[in-house]
Amino acid sequence: MRAMRTLSQDVRQYLLITGNYWAFTLTDGALRMLVVLHFHQLGYSPLQVAMLFLFYEVFGVITNLVGGWLGARIGLNRTMNIGLALQVVALSMLLVPAAALTVPWVMAAQALSGIAKDLNKMSAKSSIKLLVPGEAQGTLYRWVAALTGSKNALKGLGFFLGGALLTWVGFRASVAAMAAALALVWVASLVLLRRDLGKAKHKPRFRDLLSKSRAINILSAARMCLFGARDVWFVVALPVFLAQSLGWDFWRVGGFLAAWVIGYGVVQAVAPKFTGLRRGALPDGRAAFGWAAVLAGIPAMLAAMLSAAFPAGVVLVVGLLVFGVLFAINSSLHSYLIVSYASEDGVSLDVGFYYMANALGRLMGTVLSGWVFQVAGLAACLAVSALLLAIAALVSLGLPRHAAPRPGPAA
Numbered sequence: 001m002r003a004m005r006t007l008s009q010d011v012r013q014y015l016l017i018t019g020n021y022w023a024f025t026l027t028d029g030a031l032r033m034l035v036v037l038h039f040h041q042l043g044y045s046p047l048q049v050a051m052l053f054l055f056y057e058v059f060g061v062i063t064n065l066v067g068g069w070l071g072a073r074i075g076l077n078r079t080m081n082i083g084l085a086l087q088v089v090a091l092s093m094l095l096v097p098a099a100a101l102t103v104p105w106v107m108a109a110q111a112l113s114g115i116a117k118d119l120n121k122m123s124a125k126s127s128i129k130l131l132v133p134g135e136a137q138g139t140l141y142r143w144v145a146a147l148t149g150s151k152n153a154l155k156g157l158g159f160f161l162g163g164a165l166l167t168w169v170g171f172r173a174s175v176a177a178m179a180a181a182l183a184l185v186w187v188a189s190l191v192l193l194r195r196d197l198g199k200a201k202h203k204p205r206f207r208d209l210l211s212k213s214r215a216i217n218i219l220s221a222a223r224m225c226l227f228g229a230r231d232v233w234f235v236v237a238l239p240v241f242l243a244q245s246l247g248w249d250f251w252r253v254g255g256f257l258a259a260w261v262i263g264y265g266v267v268q269a270v271a272p273k274f275t276g277l278r279r280g281a282l283p284d285g286r287a288a289f290g291w292a293a294v295l296a297g298i299p300a301m302l303a304a305m306l307s308a309a310f311p312a313g314v315v316l317v318v319g320l321l322v323f324g325v326l327f328a329i330n331s332s333l334h335s336y337l338i339v340s341y342a343s344e345d346g347v348s349l350d351v352g353f354y355y356m357a358n359a360l361g362r363l364m365g366t367v368l369s370g371w372v373f374q375v376a377g378l379a380a381c382l383a384v385s386a387l388l389l390a391i392a393a394l395v396s397l398g399l400p401r402h403a404a405p406r407p408g409p410a411a
Contacts (some may be wrong), residue, residue, distance in 0.1 A: 014128065016192055018147055019122040020080055020394025023185040025151045027178045029088075029089065029158020035106070035164060036239050037250050038171045050236045052103065055111035059170065063118040068126075069354015076123040077193040078141070083119030084186040086112050091179035095172060112181070115302060118359060124151075124213030126351045129341060141272050141283075141336045148335045149269025149328070157263025163254020164213060177265025201234055215341050216350055216400045220357035221336055222288065224391035227358050229299070232388065233381040237373035238316075245378075246313055264324040264358050271332035284331045285399025290332060293397055295326040296389035303382035337399070 021286035032053075039049050072078040095100065128143050165174035239257060242248040248256075269275075302319040306312060342350035372381050 004105060004235050013094065013193070014143065014187070017080070017124050017127050020084065020189050020193070021120060021147065021151050022154050023182060024084060024117070024120045025154045026158045026161065027087065027091065027182050028073070028113070029083065029155035029261070030162035030174070030178060031113065031158075033109070033162030033239075033254055034166055034171060034174055036255065037166055037243075037329065039106075040240060041244065045241045045370075046236050046374045047370040050366055052106050053110055053235065053366050055107045056114035056117075057359060059111045059114040059140070060118045061356055061363060064122055064354075064356035065117045066352075066353045066354075067119050067122050068349045071123060071126060071352065071377045072349050077128050080123035080127075080193065081186065081189050082124065084182065084189060084374060086119070087117035088179055088183050090116060090184065091175050094175045095179070098172075114359075115405060118355060122253050122352050122355055122385065125335065125339060125355070135144035140141040140339060143333045144336050144339050145271050148332055149265045149267070149271070151265065151329075152268055152328070153262045153265025156263070158258075159261055160254050160258030163250045163258075166254075168359050169248050170314045180286045212272045213341060213343075213350065214365065214398075215400050216239075216338065216354060218285075218395060219288075219334065219337055220340065220354045222292070222392045222395045222399075223338075223354060224325075224357040224364070225388045225395065226292065226330060226334065226359035226370070227361035228365040229361075229385040229388035229392065231362050232368045232372065233299070233378065234369070235362075236368045236369040237378050237381045238320075239377045240373065241312075242316075247347050260320060262322050264322065264328045266334040267325050267328035270327045274329050281334075284401045285396055286401065287334060288330075288396040288399055289393050291326065292389055292393035295323070295330055296386050296393060298326060298386075299382040300321045300386035303379045303386065306382070 035052060036049055039052060044052075067079055090109045093105070093109040096105070124147060125144070128140065128147060134217060162174070165177070169177075192261045193409070234257075239253050242253045242256065243250075298319065302315060302323075305315045305319070338351060342354075369381060372384055
């Protein structure tokens with residue numbers, strides 16, 4: 001506690017926001033794996049499992065759009081705390097007796113969870129813009145990368161935790177433990193998080209929801225395709241394929257997906273090193289195009305190898321780990337660009353609009369994941385992923401060159 005007091009107010013707030021985000025993400029990842037594996041075990045088809053997450057993604061789209069406006073009006077501390085509270089309620093809804101755990105009920109719980117997740121994420125990402133001086137773009141990039149990377153590493157740990165808890169104690173006890181732990185985090189956040197963080201000086205009107213920035217609109221379109229390309233194979237198709245076609249148990253499925261997301265998060269956290277920050281270079285539209293174009297080749301190659309009957313286990317483990325590294329760099333680069341492009345007054349409006357597009361991509365990917373896999377298999381899901389990434393790369397050509405500081409002469 002003494003060490004915390006020696007830190008600046010802004011750094012303490014950053015650590016609190018990061019802690020909130022970590023706790024939320026751990027339960028979110030575990031819940032995703034619990035629901036996929038539990039309902040697959042009950043005999044649900046891939047498309048039916050995907051439909052359980054339909055409202056999660058639909059309400060994520062709506063929440064990001066409205067949540068940005070709400071954050072600018074009431075403050076990001078309040079939207080973050082509302083998100084934590086809603087996740088506790090969503091988890092508690094899954095504690096009903098097994099007979100009451102119907103598809104509509106689970107979809108309603110997932111809808112609340114989707115609202116909670118995107119309120120939490122929008123609040124965390126927007127807050128960083130306000131805690132870093134406008135001229136310190138390198139620091140902003142590092143802080144965004146650290147927050148995003150650590151969050152995804154913990155989401156991967158959540159996947160592993162979900163598979164492990166389902167094996168150890170079952171569905172109901174796992175959900176109860178997560179709800180209790182997150183309730184404690186929510187109480188701590190109510191007490192410690194700074195009031196009025198991110199409240200706009202001028203109250204935004206409801207019509208201000210849609211971004212008026214060309215750069216943010218283009219980046220949002222690229223982000224939608226980027227995350228649609230990931231989730232079209234990752235959400236339903238991959239875990240079901242590993243369990244159904246390769247005969248993996250819950251431990252192995254959860255462990256592999258956890259390793260993928262943890263590795264993805266670690267790479268995200270150090271992405272500034274890959275994109276030239278040490279040389280004083282900050283990413284711009286040209287960098288976004290180049291990294292997306294390279295990434296598009298990976299699922300195309302994997303789809304071709306699976307279609308040619310290469311050993312599926314080796315192809316997926318090696319190929320998707322490579323995909324994870326490149327996807328992490330793309331995602332971290334995008335996360336920096338949106339926070340950099342966003343205006344400081346009412347930052348949550350711009351960030352909320354951008355993550356609305358992110359959620360739209362996830363919704364598209366989730367639905368396609370169940371449908372394409374059921375109709376044509378995993379190779380087809382990977383082919384669709386390659387197509388979406390190619391579109392993301394082409395869209396990124398319209399992004400502006402970032403005003404990156406050039407290294408000056410040696411002193």
